[in-house]
Structures are given as structure tokens and as C-alpha cells.
Amino acid sequence: MRWFLTFLGVLFGVTVFLFLDYSLxxxxxxxxxxxxxxxxxxxxxxxxxxxxxxxxxxxxxxxxxxxxxxxxxxxxxxxxxxxxxxxxxxxxxxxxxxxxxxxxxxxxxxxxxxxxxxxxxxxxxxxxxxxxxxxxxxxxxxxxxxxxxFNWPAVIILLVMGLFLFMIWRMWNQFRERSIDPALRSADETWDRIDARADAARDRAAGRVGRWWRGLRGR
Known part of the structure; x- marks a missing residue:
């Protein structure tokens, strides 16, 4: 899977480079x-x-x-x-x-x-x-x-694109910190509670079976 993701990343990078090289x-x-x-x-x-x-x-x-x-x-x-x-x-x-x-x-x-x-x-x-x-x-x-x-138009366009991408990155980070990360933490906490309840239920069931087996052997 890692090599496939690497291939997609390289392909995306080459595509962006060719697009900018043609358009700028x-x-x-x-x-x-x-x-x-x-x-x-x-x-x-x-x-x-x-x-x-x-x-x-x-x-x-x-x-x-x-x-x-x-x-x-x-x-x-x-x-x-x-x-x-x-x-x-x-x-x-x-x-x-x-x-x-x-x-x-x-x-x-x-x-x-x-x-x-x-x-x-x-x-x-x-x-x-x-x-x-x-x-x-x-x-x-x-x-x-x-x-x-000096190619000022290309430099200005690249700076504007870089600023735009930086703003998108900042917005994504804020959205992730405010929405996605709390949701993931809540999901992890919920899963931990479910797992703890399952462990407790398993321990109770094992205790009942052990008491039943000891009672059966004591007869």
C-alpha cells in the first residue's frame, strides 16, 4: 500500500508541475x-x-x-x-x-x-x-x-497561489482541531467504555462459570 500511495503522490506532483509549467x-x-x-x-x-x-x-x-x-x-x-x-x-x-x-x-x-x-x-x-x-x-x-x-507575473501568481493554499491549510487545521479531533477523541472514549464494559461482563461471566464448576465438583 505504501508504494501505491507514493506513486499517487509522485503522479500528483508531476501533474501539478506540468499544469503550472504550461499555464504560467x-x-x-x-x-x-x-x-x-x-x-x-x-x-x-x-x-x-x-x-x-x-x-x-x-x-x-x-x-x-x-x-x-x-x-x-x-x-x-x-x-x-x-x-x-x-x-x-x-x-x-x-x-x-x-x-x-x-x-x-x-x-x-x-x-x-x-x-x-x-x-x-x-x-x-x-x-x-x-x-x-x-x-x-x-x-x-x-x-x-x-x-x-524578471518574470514578475509568474512570481505574483505563485505567491497568490501559495497564500491561497496556506489559507486552505489553516482552515483545514482549525476545522480538524474543532470538529474532527474532538469527534475522534469522543469515539475513542466511547470505544474504551464499551471495551471496559465488555471486559467486566466477561469477568462476571467467568466468575459465575467458575463458581458453578466448583459447586459441581463439590457435590
């Missing part, structure tokens, strides 16, 4: 090389795209016109973002300005000969073989490729 905002310093729209096949990976009711039209073939932002990292590796409104779905970024973000990203395009570096805030993962792209939330210029803006 991240910042990358990159150089924008291209911005464009593309008809994209939405199939089994639809969970990693915005809902259809956020303003994006999807045709009968399951294709959707999605905005993309091509970038290059300081180490020369490419990194591609999608640019979709999120609406009210999870994660709750309430993004409705993908057109404005597309225009801003287009204005910040640069070449390797005259690079202009930007910090893009996004959430999600980039998985090439599943055609999964992080969703860009904001973009702003930075001084150079070595600039790494």
Missing part, C-alpha cells in the same frame, strides 16, 4: 524574423489551441486561420509562437488583442545584420512533432540579447 507566463528574449497567417490543421492537438468561440473561424476541413510569429533566440535556434485570442477559457489571460499584437510584432521584425531584440511573454509549450506552439501574450523591445526581464 514565461519570458523569452528573441529576434522576430516573420509574422504571418496560416491555415492550420486542428485535430487531436485542439486542446492546445484557443476555443472556436474566441473569434477564430474554423472551416469544415478542421483548418483554422492562425497567426504566427517566427523568432530566433540569441543562440541562433528558431522558436515559433502562435498568436490567438484566449477569451474566457483557461488559462485566464483574457486576451482579445491578437490583431494589435500581430501589428506590433510585425513592426519589430529585424534581420541578423541589424538585429532588434524583444522580450515575448507567452504561455504553453513548443512541441514540433505535435504542432503545438506557445501563445504569445505581449511583446516589448529590450536593449540586447543578454537582457532577461
Amino acid at each position: 507566463p514565461s519570458k523569452q528574449t528573441v529576434r522576430i524574423t516573420n509574422t504571418y497567417n496560416r491555415l492550420t490543421e486542428i485535430g487531436a492537438n485542439s486542446i492546445f489551441y484557443a476555443a472556436a468561440d474566441t473569434g477564430t473561424i474554423q472551416n469544415a476541413q478542421g483548418q483554422r486561420d492562425v497567426r504566427f510569429i517566427d523568432t530566433v533566440r540569441p543562440n541562433g535556434k528558431p522558436y515559433v509562437y502562435r498568436n490567438e485570442d484566449t477569451g474566457w477559457i483557461w488559462p485566464p489571460y483574457f486576451k482579445y488583442d491578437s490583431s494589435n499584437l500581430h501589428a506590433k510584432a510585425t513592426d519589430l521584425k529585424s534581420s541578423s545584420a541589424a538585429p532588434e531584440w524583444v522580450s515575448i511573454t507567452s504561455y504553453g509549450w513548443r512541441v514540433s512533432w505535435l504542432s503545438i506552439y506557445p501563445n504569445a501574450i505581449a511583446v516589448r523591445p529590450v536593449a540586447g540579447p543578454d537582457v532577461r526581464p
Whole structure:
């Protein structure tokens, strides 16, 4: 049983880590090389795209016109973002300005000969073989490729979540001290009384049987 509980604990921890890693905002310093729209096949990976009711039209073939932002990292590796409104779905970024973000990203395009570096805030993962792209939330210029803006949004969200979990833990402890622990103590005391009565009844029964047996032998 212990190994099973350990497995459940590890599985829960990994699930929470992956959930937070996908949902929390991240910042990358990159150089924008291209911005464009593309008809994209939405199939089994639809969970990693915005809902259809956020303003994006999807045709009968399951294709959707999605905005993309091509970038290059300081180490020369490419990194591609999608640019979709999120609406009210999870994660709750309430993004409705993908057109404005597309225009801003287009204005910040640069070449390797005259690079202009930007910090893009996004959430999600980039998985090439599943055609999964992080969703860009904001973009702003930075001084150079070595600039790494501090990720205040993720820190604030984690602090709020930690405070919320601490409050739940405190409420649970108070509920346990006021309700569960007294009930358990009362149940233990009741069980002890029942056990004591059973022992006394057993002793009385044994005494009666002993007296009956001694009386029978004395005849």
C-alpha cells in the first residue's frame, strides 16, 4: 500500500508541475524574423489551441486561420509562437488583442545584420512533432540579447497561489482541531467504555462459570 500511495503522490506532483509549467507566463528574449497567417490543421492537438468561440473561424476541413510569429533566440535556434485570442477559457489571460499584437510584432521584425531584440511573454509549450506552439501574450523591445526581464507575473501568481493554499491549510487545521479531533477523541472514549464494559461482563461471566464448576465438583 505504501508504494501505491507514493506513486499517487509522485503522479500528483508531476501533474501539478506540468499544469503550472504550461499555464504560467514565461519570458523569452528573441529576434522576430516573420509574422504571418496560416491555415492550420486542428485535430487531436485542439486542446492546445484557443476555443472556436474566441473569434477564430474554423472551416469544415478542421483548418483554422492562425497567426504566427517566427523568432530566433540569441543562440541562433528558431522558436515559433502562435498568436490567438484566449477569451474566457483557461488559462485566464483574457486576451482579445491578437490583431494589435500581430501589428506590433510585425513592426519589430529585424534581420541578423541589424538585429532588434524583444522580450515575448507567452504561455504553453513548443512541441514540433505535435504542432503545438506557445501563445504569445505581449511583446516589448529590450536593449540586447543578454537582457532577461524578471518574470514578475509568474512570481505574483505563485505567491497568490501559495497564500491561497496556506489559507486552505489553516482552515483545514482549525476545522480538524474543532470538529474532527474532538469527534475522534469522543469515539475513542466511547470505544474504551464499551471495551471496559465488555471486559467486566466477561469477568462476571467467568466468575459465575467458575463458581458453578466448583459447586459441581463439590457435590
